[in-house]
Each structure stands twice: as C-alpha cells, then as structure tokens.
Amino acid sequence: MSAKVPGSAGLPLLGDRSYEFYKDPIKFQHKYMENTKSRVFLARFLNKPTIFVGSNHVVHEVLTEHSNKMELGYKQFWFEIFGDNVLFSDGEFADSLRESLKQLFTEEAIETYQSTIERIVKKSLSNLDTGQPLCIYNLFKRLAIEVCLGLFLGLDFSQPEADVIADLTITHWHGIISVPLAVKVPLMSESTYSKAMDAKRKLLEIIHQRRIDKRHEFVERVEGLGSLTEESVNNHLLLFTSALVPKALSSILTSFVIETGSPDQVDTQSSLLHDEALLERVLLEVLRLYPPFFGGRRVVTEDFSAGGFRFPAGHGVLYMTYTAQRDRAVFEDPDTFNPDxxxxxxxxxxxxxxxxxxxxxxxxxQNLVSTILKTVIRELLEKYTWEMVADQDLPCKCLPVYRPRNQVLVKFKSSMGQDSGYLTSPGSPLSPACPNCKKFVMPSPQGSKEAVENEIGVRRENGTIPGCTCSCEGVSPMKRTSH
Ligand code: HEM
Incomplete structure (x- = not known):
C-alpha cells in the first residue's frame, strides 16, 4: 500500500507556489523538504498539484520505470514558440522520433563533426586577452553559440550575417522564458513573446534556406532522416539551435573553470590535460554539483507508485536534479566537490x-555535449592556465540555467607566454623534468618530439638558466604557483 505524498496542493490559483519557486528554487526545495520532512513533497505549481521529487532513488525509479505513465510537461508552455518536435510528443510516436534523431548523434556521426567543433573552438580561444580578467560566463556563452550555430547551420562567424542569426536565437529564447511568467501574470510578457514569435518565423526561413544550400555535414545528415517530415526537420533544427544549449554549455564550462581556478589548483590544471580519467571525474563532479538545469517536468497520465508514494493521474511531477544529485543517501558529504x-x-x-x-x-x-565540452577544456588546458580573481562574491541562480548571479572574473595566462613551453605532469615520454623547478615540458601543440626539442634548444640559446628546460628562471615552484 503506497502513501500519500506529504504536503498540500492548496486551493487553485490562491495556493499556487510558482512565484515562490521561480524566485529561488533552492530555497523553495529546502523550505518544503524541511516542512514535510521528506525529499518527495506536494505543492501547487503552475496551478497544478505537483509532486516535487528530490530523492535520488525516487527520481531514478520515476524516470526509468514509470516513464510510460507520464507525458512530458512542456507542451502547454513551449509548443507555440518551438512548433511540434520530440519534446512535445509521447508514446510510440516519441520513440520513433527519438530513434531517427539518435542517428544524428552516433559516435560515427559525432566524429564527422569533430573537425568543425575543433576549428571553431581553436579560433575562439586562440587569442584570449591575458592582460585583464575576463567574464567567463559571457566568454563561454559566445563560444558555445558559435559552436552550435557553426555545427547545426554551418554559420561562419567571420560573416556579419552570423551575428544577426545569433541575435535572433536570443530573441527567440526570451519568448521561451517569458511563458511561465506570462501564465502567472497574464499579458506581462506580450511584446517579448511576439518578438520571439517573429524571431521564430525568421529563423525557420533561415533554416529552410540553409537546408537548400546543404553546405555542411550536419544538415546533410538531417536530410538523410527520411522518416521526418519537412516541417519536423525544420522544427528540430530550431530546437537544436535554441539559445538554451549554449547557455547550458556555458554553465558547465563556467562551473568547471571556477572549480579548477583557485590558486591551489594549478597543478590540477596541468594534470587534467594528460589524465583523461581525472578529467572525466572532475567533469562528473561539476555536473553533479552544478547541473545546468534544475530539473524536468512530467504530467502523470496513469496512477503509479514510486518510492512508496502514490503518483495520481493528473498530478504534475517535478524531478529536481539539483536536489537529487546532493542526496546523501547516494553521495556522502554531498555538498563537497570531491572528484575521487x-x-x-x-x-x-x-x-x-x-x-x-x-x-x-x-x-x-549528451555525447555531442561531452565532445564539445572536452574539446573546449583541452584547448583551454593546452593554451592557458587560469586563476579566479580573489574575493569574488559568487551567489548562484538556478533559472533558466545554473550560473553565478554576478560576473565571474578569471585571469588567464598563456602557457606559452608564461613558461615558453607547456607544463605537464610526470609520465610523458617527452617530458624532461626541469632540475630546478621539477616541472615538466610537454610537446608543442603539434606534438612532435622535434618541436619540443627545438623549443628547448631555442630557449637554451636564448640564455635560460643552464640545465633548466622550462624557463622557470630559477624561481621555486611554490612562488610560481600564484598564477
Ligand atoms: C549542456 C547541454 C545539454 C543539457 C544539460 C541537456 C539536458 C537535457 C535534459 C535534462 C533532457 C531531458 C529532459 C526531461 O527529462 O524532461 C534533455 C532532452 C533532450 N535533449 Fe538535451 N541537453 C543538452 C544539450 C543537447 C543538445 C546539444 C541536443 C541536440 C542537439 C539535445 C537534444 C535533446 C533532445 C532532442 C531532448 C528530448 C528527448 C526526448 O524528448 O525524448 N540536448 N536534454
């Protein structure tokens, strides 16, 4: 026999807690979990009795075992602004759409996108301003927009039209975030919304034109998805090019740089470049503590029970990723960043x-996201070291994506400029340790042994301290850590 979920759905409209949730989702979940003494609780949200799920085990059970008894809860708000796509489909139709879309993101498909991703990332990060602190969220958002629009629409950001299209995706996005608020306060966002609909129309025209031109591999692959109608192809390209994806990518990259940017992390930065497993663990921990999206929504279509609770048909469900990933039932000492x-x-x-x-x-x-993230991170690690500007106040906000509320300032230093060579961890066959500072010199970006030796040779000729291959100039490692 399953139990009623603790909490109250209150009266329609009057008892609605949406505003309180949107204002501060983390505070909201703490308050109601505390009040109900439960990680699964009931409250009225978007004017519907909604079960908030912050227990890691119950989220897993709900999403894996009861998916067929719920529909995705986004259609009501976003259908008009995106047009029909997989996010608004359920049942067998959604399954078949997913099967088609998955062909765009197989390992083999992603390999064909790699050179485009690398080209854009290398160009964007080739010349970071190392003279002054940079606001990293904006930096990564811009980079991610270029990667996504370069990949999905074949845009080239040396052409002015690319910026116009990037601006359209942002205007379109503003319509998406205005909708739940507009539901709460009717007409509040009318002009934002109509501008967004206008942007949608223009973007669909552009997408249509890019498909005719067929100038790059992603669009060609999309054309190969015979099972999708013309309209469906266009709407999915609109979904993929939504500003939501760059925001989420930027959120993750920002969290990564913050976590690896404290003064005591410089050695970690150099290890990350060569230790794939360590990079994987750090990324997992970044995703665990700072998921870009606070959670996801469903609407129950058929009664079920999960975690010992009743989930009645007609109820909304909000699975809270942020909360579930900090559930001590699964993650010991859950608020600590601990890749190990x-x-x-x-x-x-x-x-x-x-x-x-x-x-x-x-x-x-997901696999494409992982490829993009790793490409950006490797490029950063190869070219720069970074350090957070001291004494920054970094309160975070969760909506629409997790990110620090204020600018996050980070000082980058060129690995080349600083050390006239790249620093790496021990173990590389090409890494002669500097007898003075015990650091290691790694291959040049081209990676050839000759290139490294030439580089070292040049430095010796230029009169660097005898025996020191990394131009540390005799300064001890301790002093060198304050990057
Ligand atoms: C950092 C970037 C991204 C994050 C954090 C992310 C996260 C998510 C999450 C949490 C869901 C599930 C939503 C739910 O359960 O209600 C989802 C679904 C989806 N994602 Fe992503 N995503 C990202 C990037 C992408 C990209 C690059 C694409 C494709 C180009 C993509 C395509 C999709 C699609 C089509 C679905 C819907 C699947 C379905 O309805 O069955 N996502 N994403």
Missing amino acids: RWTHKNANDRERLYCFGMGPRKCVG
Missing part, C-alpha cells in the same frame, strides 16, 4: 546523475 568519489564509493553511480535526464526520455545530444 567517482573512483571509490560512487564508482558505479553514473546512472545517479540526472543532468541529461534518465530513462527513455534521456537527452539525445
């Missing part, structure tokens, strides 16, 4: 992360 947990207690718990959803409606773009 992924080799010890949580070695087999990747399925306990929900930042890309879980179960049959999991994100189809």
Whole structure:
C-alpha cells in the first residue's frame, strides 16, 4: 500500500507556489523538504498539484520505470514558440522520433563533426586577452553559440550575417522564458513573446534556406532522416539551435573553470590535460554539483507508485536534479566537490546523475555535449592556465540555467607566454623534468618530439638558466604557483 505524498496542493490559483519557486528554487526545495520532512513533497505549481521529487532513488525509479505513465510537461508552455518536435510528443510516436534523431548523434556521426567543433573552438580561444580578467560566463556563452550555430547551420562567424542569426536565437529564447511568467501574470510578457514569435518565423526561413544550400555535414545528415517530415526537420533544427544549449554549455564550462581556478589548483590544471580519467571525474563532479538545469517536468497520465508514494493521474511531477544529485543517501558529504568519489564509493553511480535526464526520455545530444565540452577544456588546458580573481562574491541562480548571479572574473595566462613551453605532469615520454623547478615540458601543440626539442634548444640559446628546460628562471615552484 503506497502513501500519500506529504504536503498540500492548496486551493487553485490562491495556493499556487510558482512565484515562490521561480524566485529561488533552492530555497523553495529546502523550505518544503524541511516542512514535510521528506525529499518527495506536494505543492501547487503552475496551478497544478505537483509532486516535487528530490530523492535520488525516487527520481531514478520515476524516470526509468514509470516513464510510460507520464507525458512530458512542456507542451502547454513551449509548443507555440518551438512548433511540434520530440519534446512535445509521447508514446510510440516519441520513440520513433527519438530513434531517427539518435542517428544524428552516433559516435560515427559525432566524429564527422569533430573537425568543425575543433576549428571553431581553436579560433575562439586562440587569442584570449591575458592582460585583464575576463567574464567567463559571457566568454563561454559566445563560444558555445558559435559552436552550435557553426555545427547545426554551418554559420561562419567571420560573416556579419552570423551575428544577426545569433541575435535572433536570443530573441527567440526570451519568448521561451517569458511563458511561465506570462501564465502567472497574464499579458506581462506580450511584446517579448511576439518578438520571439517573429524571431521564430525568421529563423525557420533561415533554416529552410540553409537546408537548400546543404553546405555542411550536419544538415546533410538531417536530410538523410527520411522518416521526418519537412516541417519536423525544420522544427528540430530550431530546437537544436535554441539559445538554451549554449547557455547550458556555458554553465558547465563556467562551473568547471571556477572549480579548477583557485590558486591551489594549478597543478590540477596541468594534470587534467594528460589524465583523461581525472578529467572525466572532475567533469562528473561539476555536473553533479552544478547541473545546468534544475530539473524536468512530467504530467502523470496513469496512477503509479514510486518510492512508496502514490503518483495520481493528473498530478504534475517535478524531478529536481539539483536536489537529487546532493542526496546523501547516494553521495556522502554531498555538498563537497570531491572528484575521487567517482573512483571509490560512487564508482558505479553514473546512472545517479540526472543532468541529461534518465530513462527513455534521456537527452539525445549528451555525447555531442561531452565532445564539445572536452574539446573546449583541452584547448583551454593546452593554451592557458587560469586563476579566479580573489574575493569574488559568487551567489548562484538556478533559472533558466545554473550560473553565478554576478560576473565571474578569471585571469588567464598563456602557457606559452608564461613558461615558453607547456607544463605537464610526470609520465610523458617527452617530458624532461626541469632540475630546478621539477616541472615538466610537454610537446608543442603539434606534438612532435622535434618541436619540443627545438623549443628547448631555442630557449637554451636564448640564455635560460643552464640545465633548466622550462624557463622557470630559477624561481621555486611554490612562488610560481600564484598564477
Ligand atoms: C549542456 C547541454 C545539454 C543539457 C544539460 C541537456 C539536458 C537535457 C535534459 C535534462 C533532457 C531531458 C529532459 C526531461 O527529462 O524532461 C534533455 C532532452 C533532450 N535533449 Fe538535451 N541537453 C543538452 C544539450 C543537447 C543538445 C546539444 C541536443 C541536440 C542537439 C539535445 C537534444 C535533446 C533532445 C532532442 C531532448 C528530448 C528527448 C526526448 O524528448 O525524448 N540536448 N536534454
């Protein structure tokens, strides 16, 4: 016999808690979990009795075992602004759409996108201003917009039209975030919304034109999806090019740089470049503590029980990724950033992360996201070291994506400029340790042994301290850490 979920749905409209939730989702979840003494609680949200799920085990059960008894809860708000697509479909139709879309994101498909991603990332990060602190959220958002529009529409950001299209995706996006608020306060966002609809129309025209031109591999692959109608192809391209994706990418990259940017992390930065497993663990921990999306919504279509609770038909469900990923039932000391947990207690718990959803409606773009993130991070690690500007106040906000509320300022230093060579961790066959500072010189970006030796040779000729191959100039490693 399953129990009623603790909490109250209150009266229609009067008892609605949407405003309180949108104002501060983290405070909201703490308050109601505390009041009900439960990680699964009931409240009225978007004027519907809604079960908020912050228990890691219950999120898993709901998303994997009961997916067919719920529909995705986004159609009511976003259908008009996006047009029909997989996010608004359910049942067998959604399954078949997903099967088609997955072909765009297979390992083999992603390999064909790699050179485009690399080209854009290298160009964008080739010349970071190392003279002054940079606001990293904006930096990464711009980079991610260029990657996404370059990849999905074949745009070239040396052409002015690309910026116009990027601006359209942002105007379109503003319509998306205005909708739940507009539901709460009718007409509040009318002009934002109509501008967004106008942007949608223009974007669809552009997408249509890019498809005719067929100038790059992603669009060609999309044309190969015979099972999708013309309209469906266009609407999915509109979904992929939405500003939501760059925002989420930027959110993750920002969290990554913050976590690896404290003064004591410089050695970690150099290790990350060569230790794929460590990079993987750090990324898992970034995704666990700072998921870009606070959670996801469903509407129950058929009664079921999960975690011992009743989920009645007609109720909304909000799975709270942020909360579930900090559930101490799965993650010991859950608020601590500890990448090593992924080799010890949580070695087999990747399925306990929900930042890309879980179960049959999991994100189809997850592997592409991972490729983009790693390409950006490797490029950063190869070219720069970074350090957070001291004494920054970094309160975070969760909506629409998780990110620090204020600018996050980070000082980048060119690895080349600083050390006239790249620093790396021990173990590389090409890494002669500097007898003075014990650091290691790694291959040049081209990676050839000759290139490294030439580089070292040049420095010796230029009169660097005898025996020191990394131009540390005799300064001790301790002093050199304050990057
Ligand atoms: C950092 C970037 C991204 C994050 C954090 C993310 C996260 C998510 C999440 C949490 C879901 C599940 C929503 C739910 O359960 O209600 C989802 C679904 C989806 N994602 Fe992503 N996503 C990202 C990037 C992408 C990209 C690049 C694409 C494709 C180009 C993509 C395509 C999709 C699609 C089509 C779905 C819907 C699947 C369905 O309805 O069955 N996502 N994503």
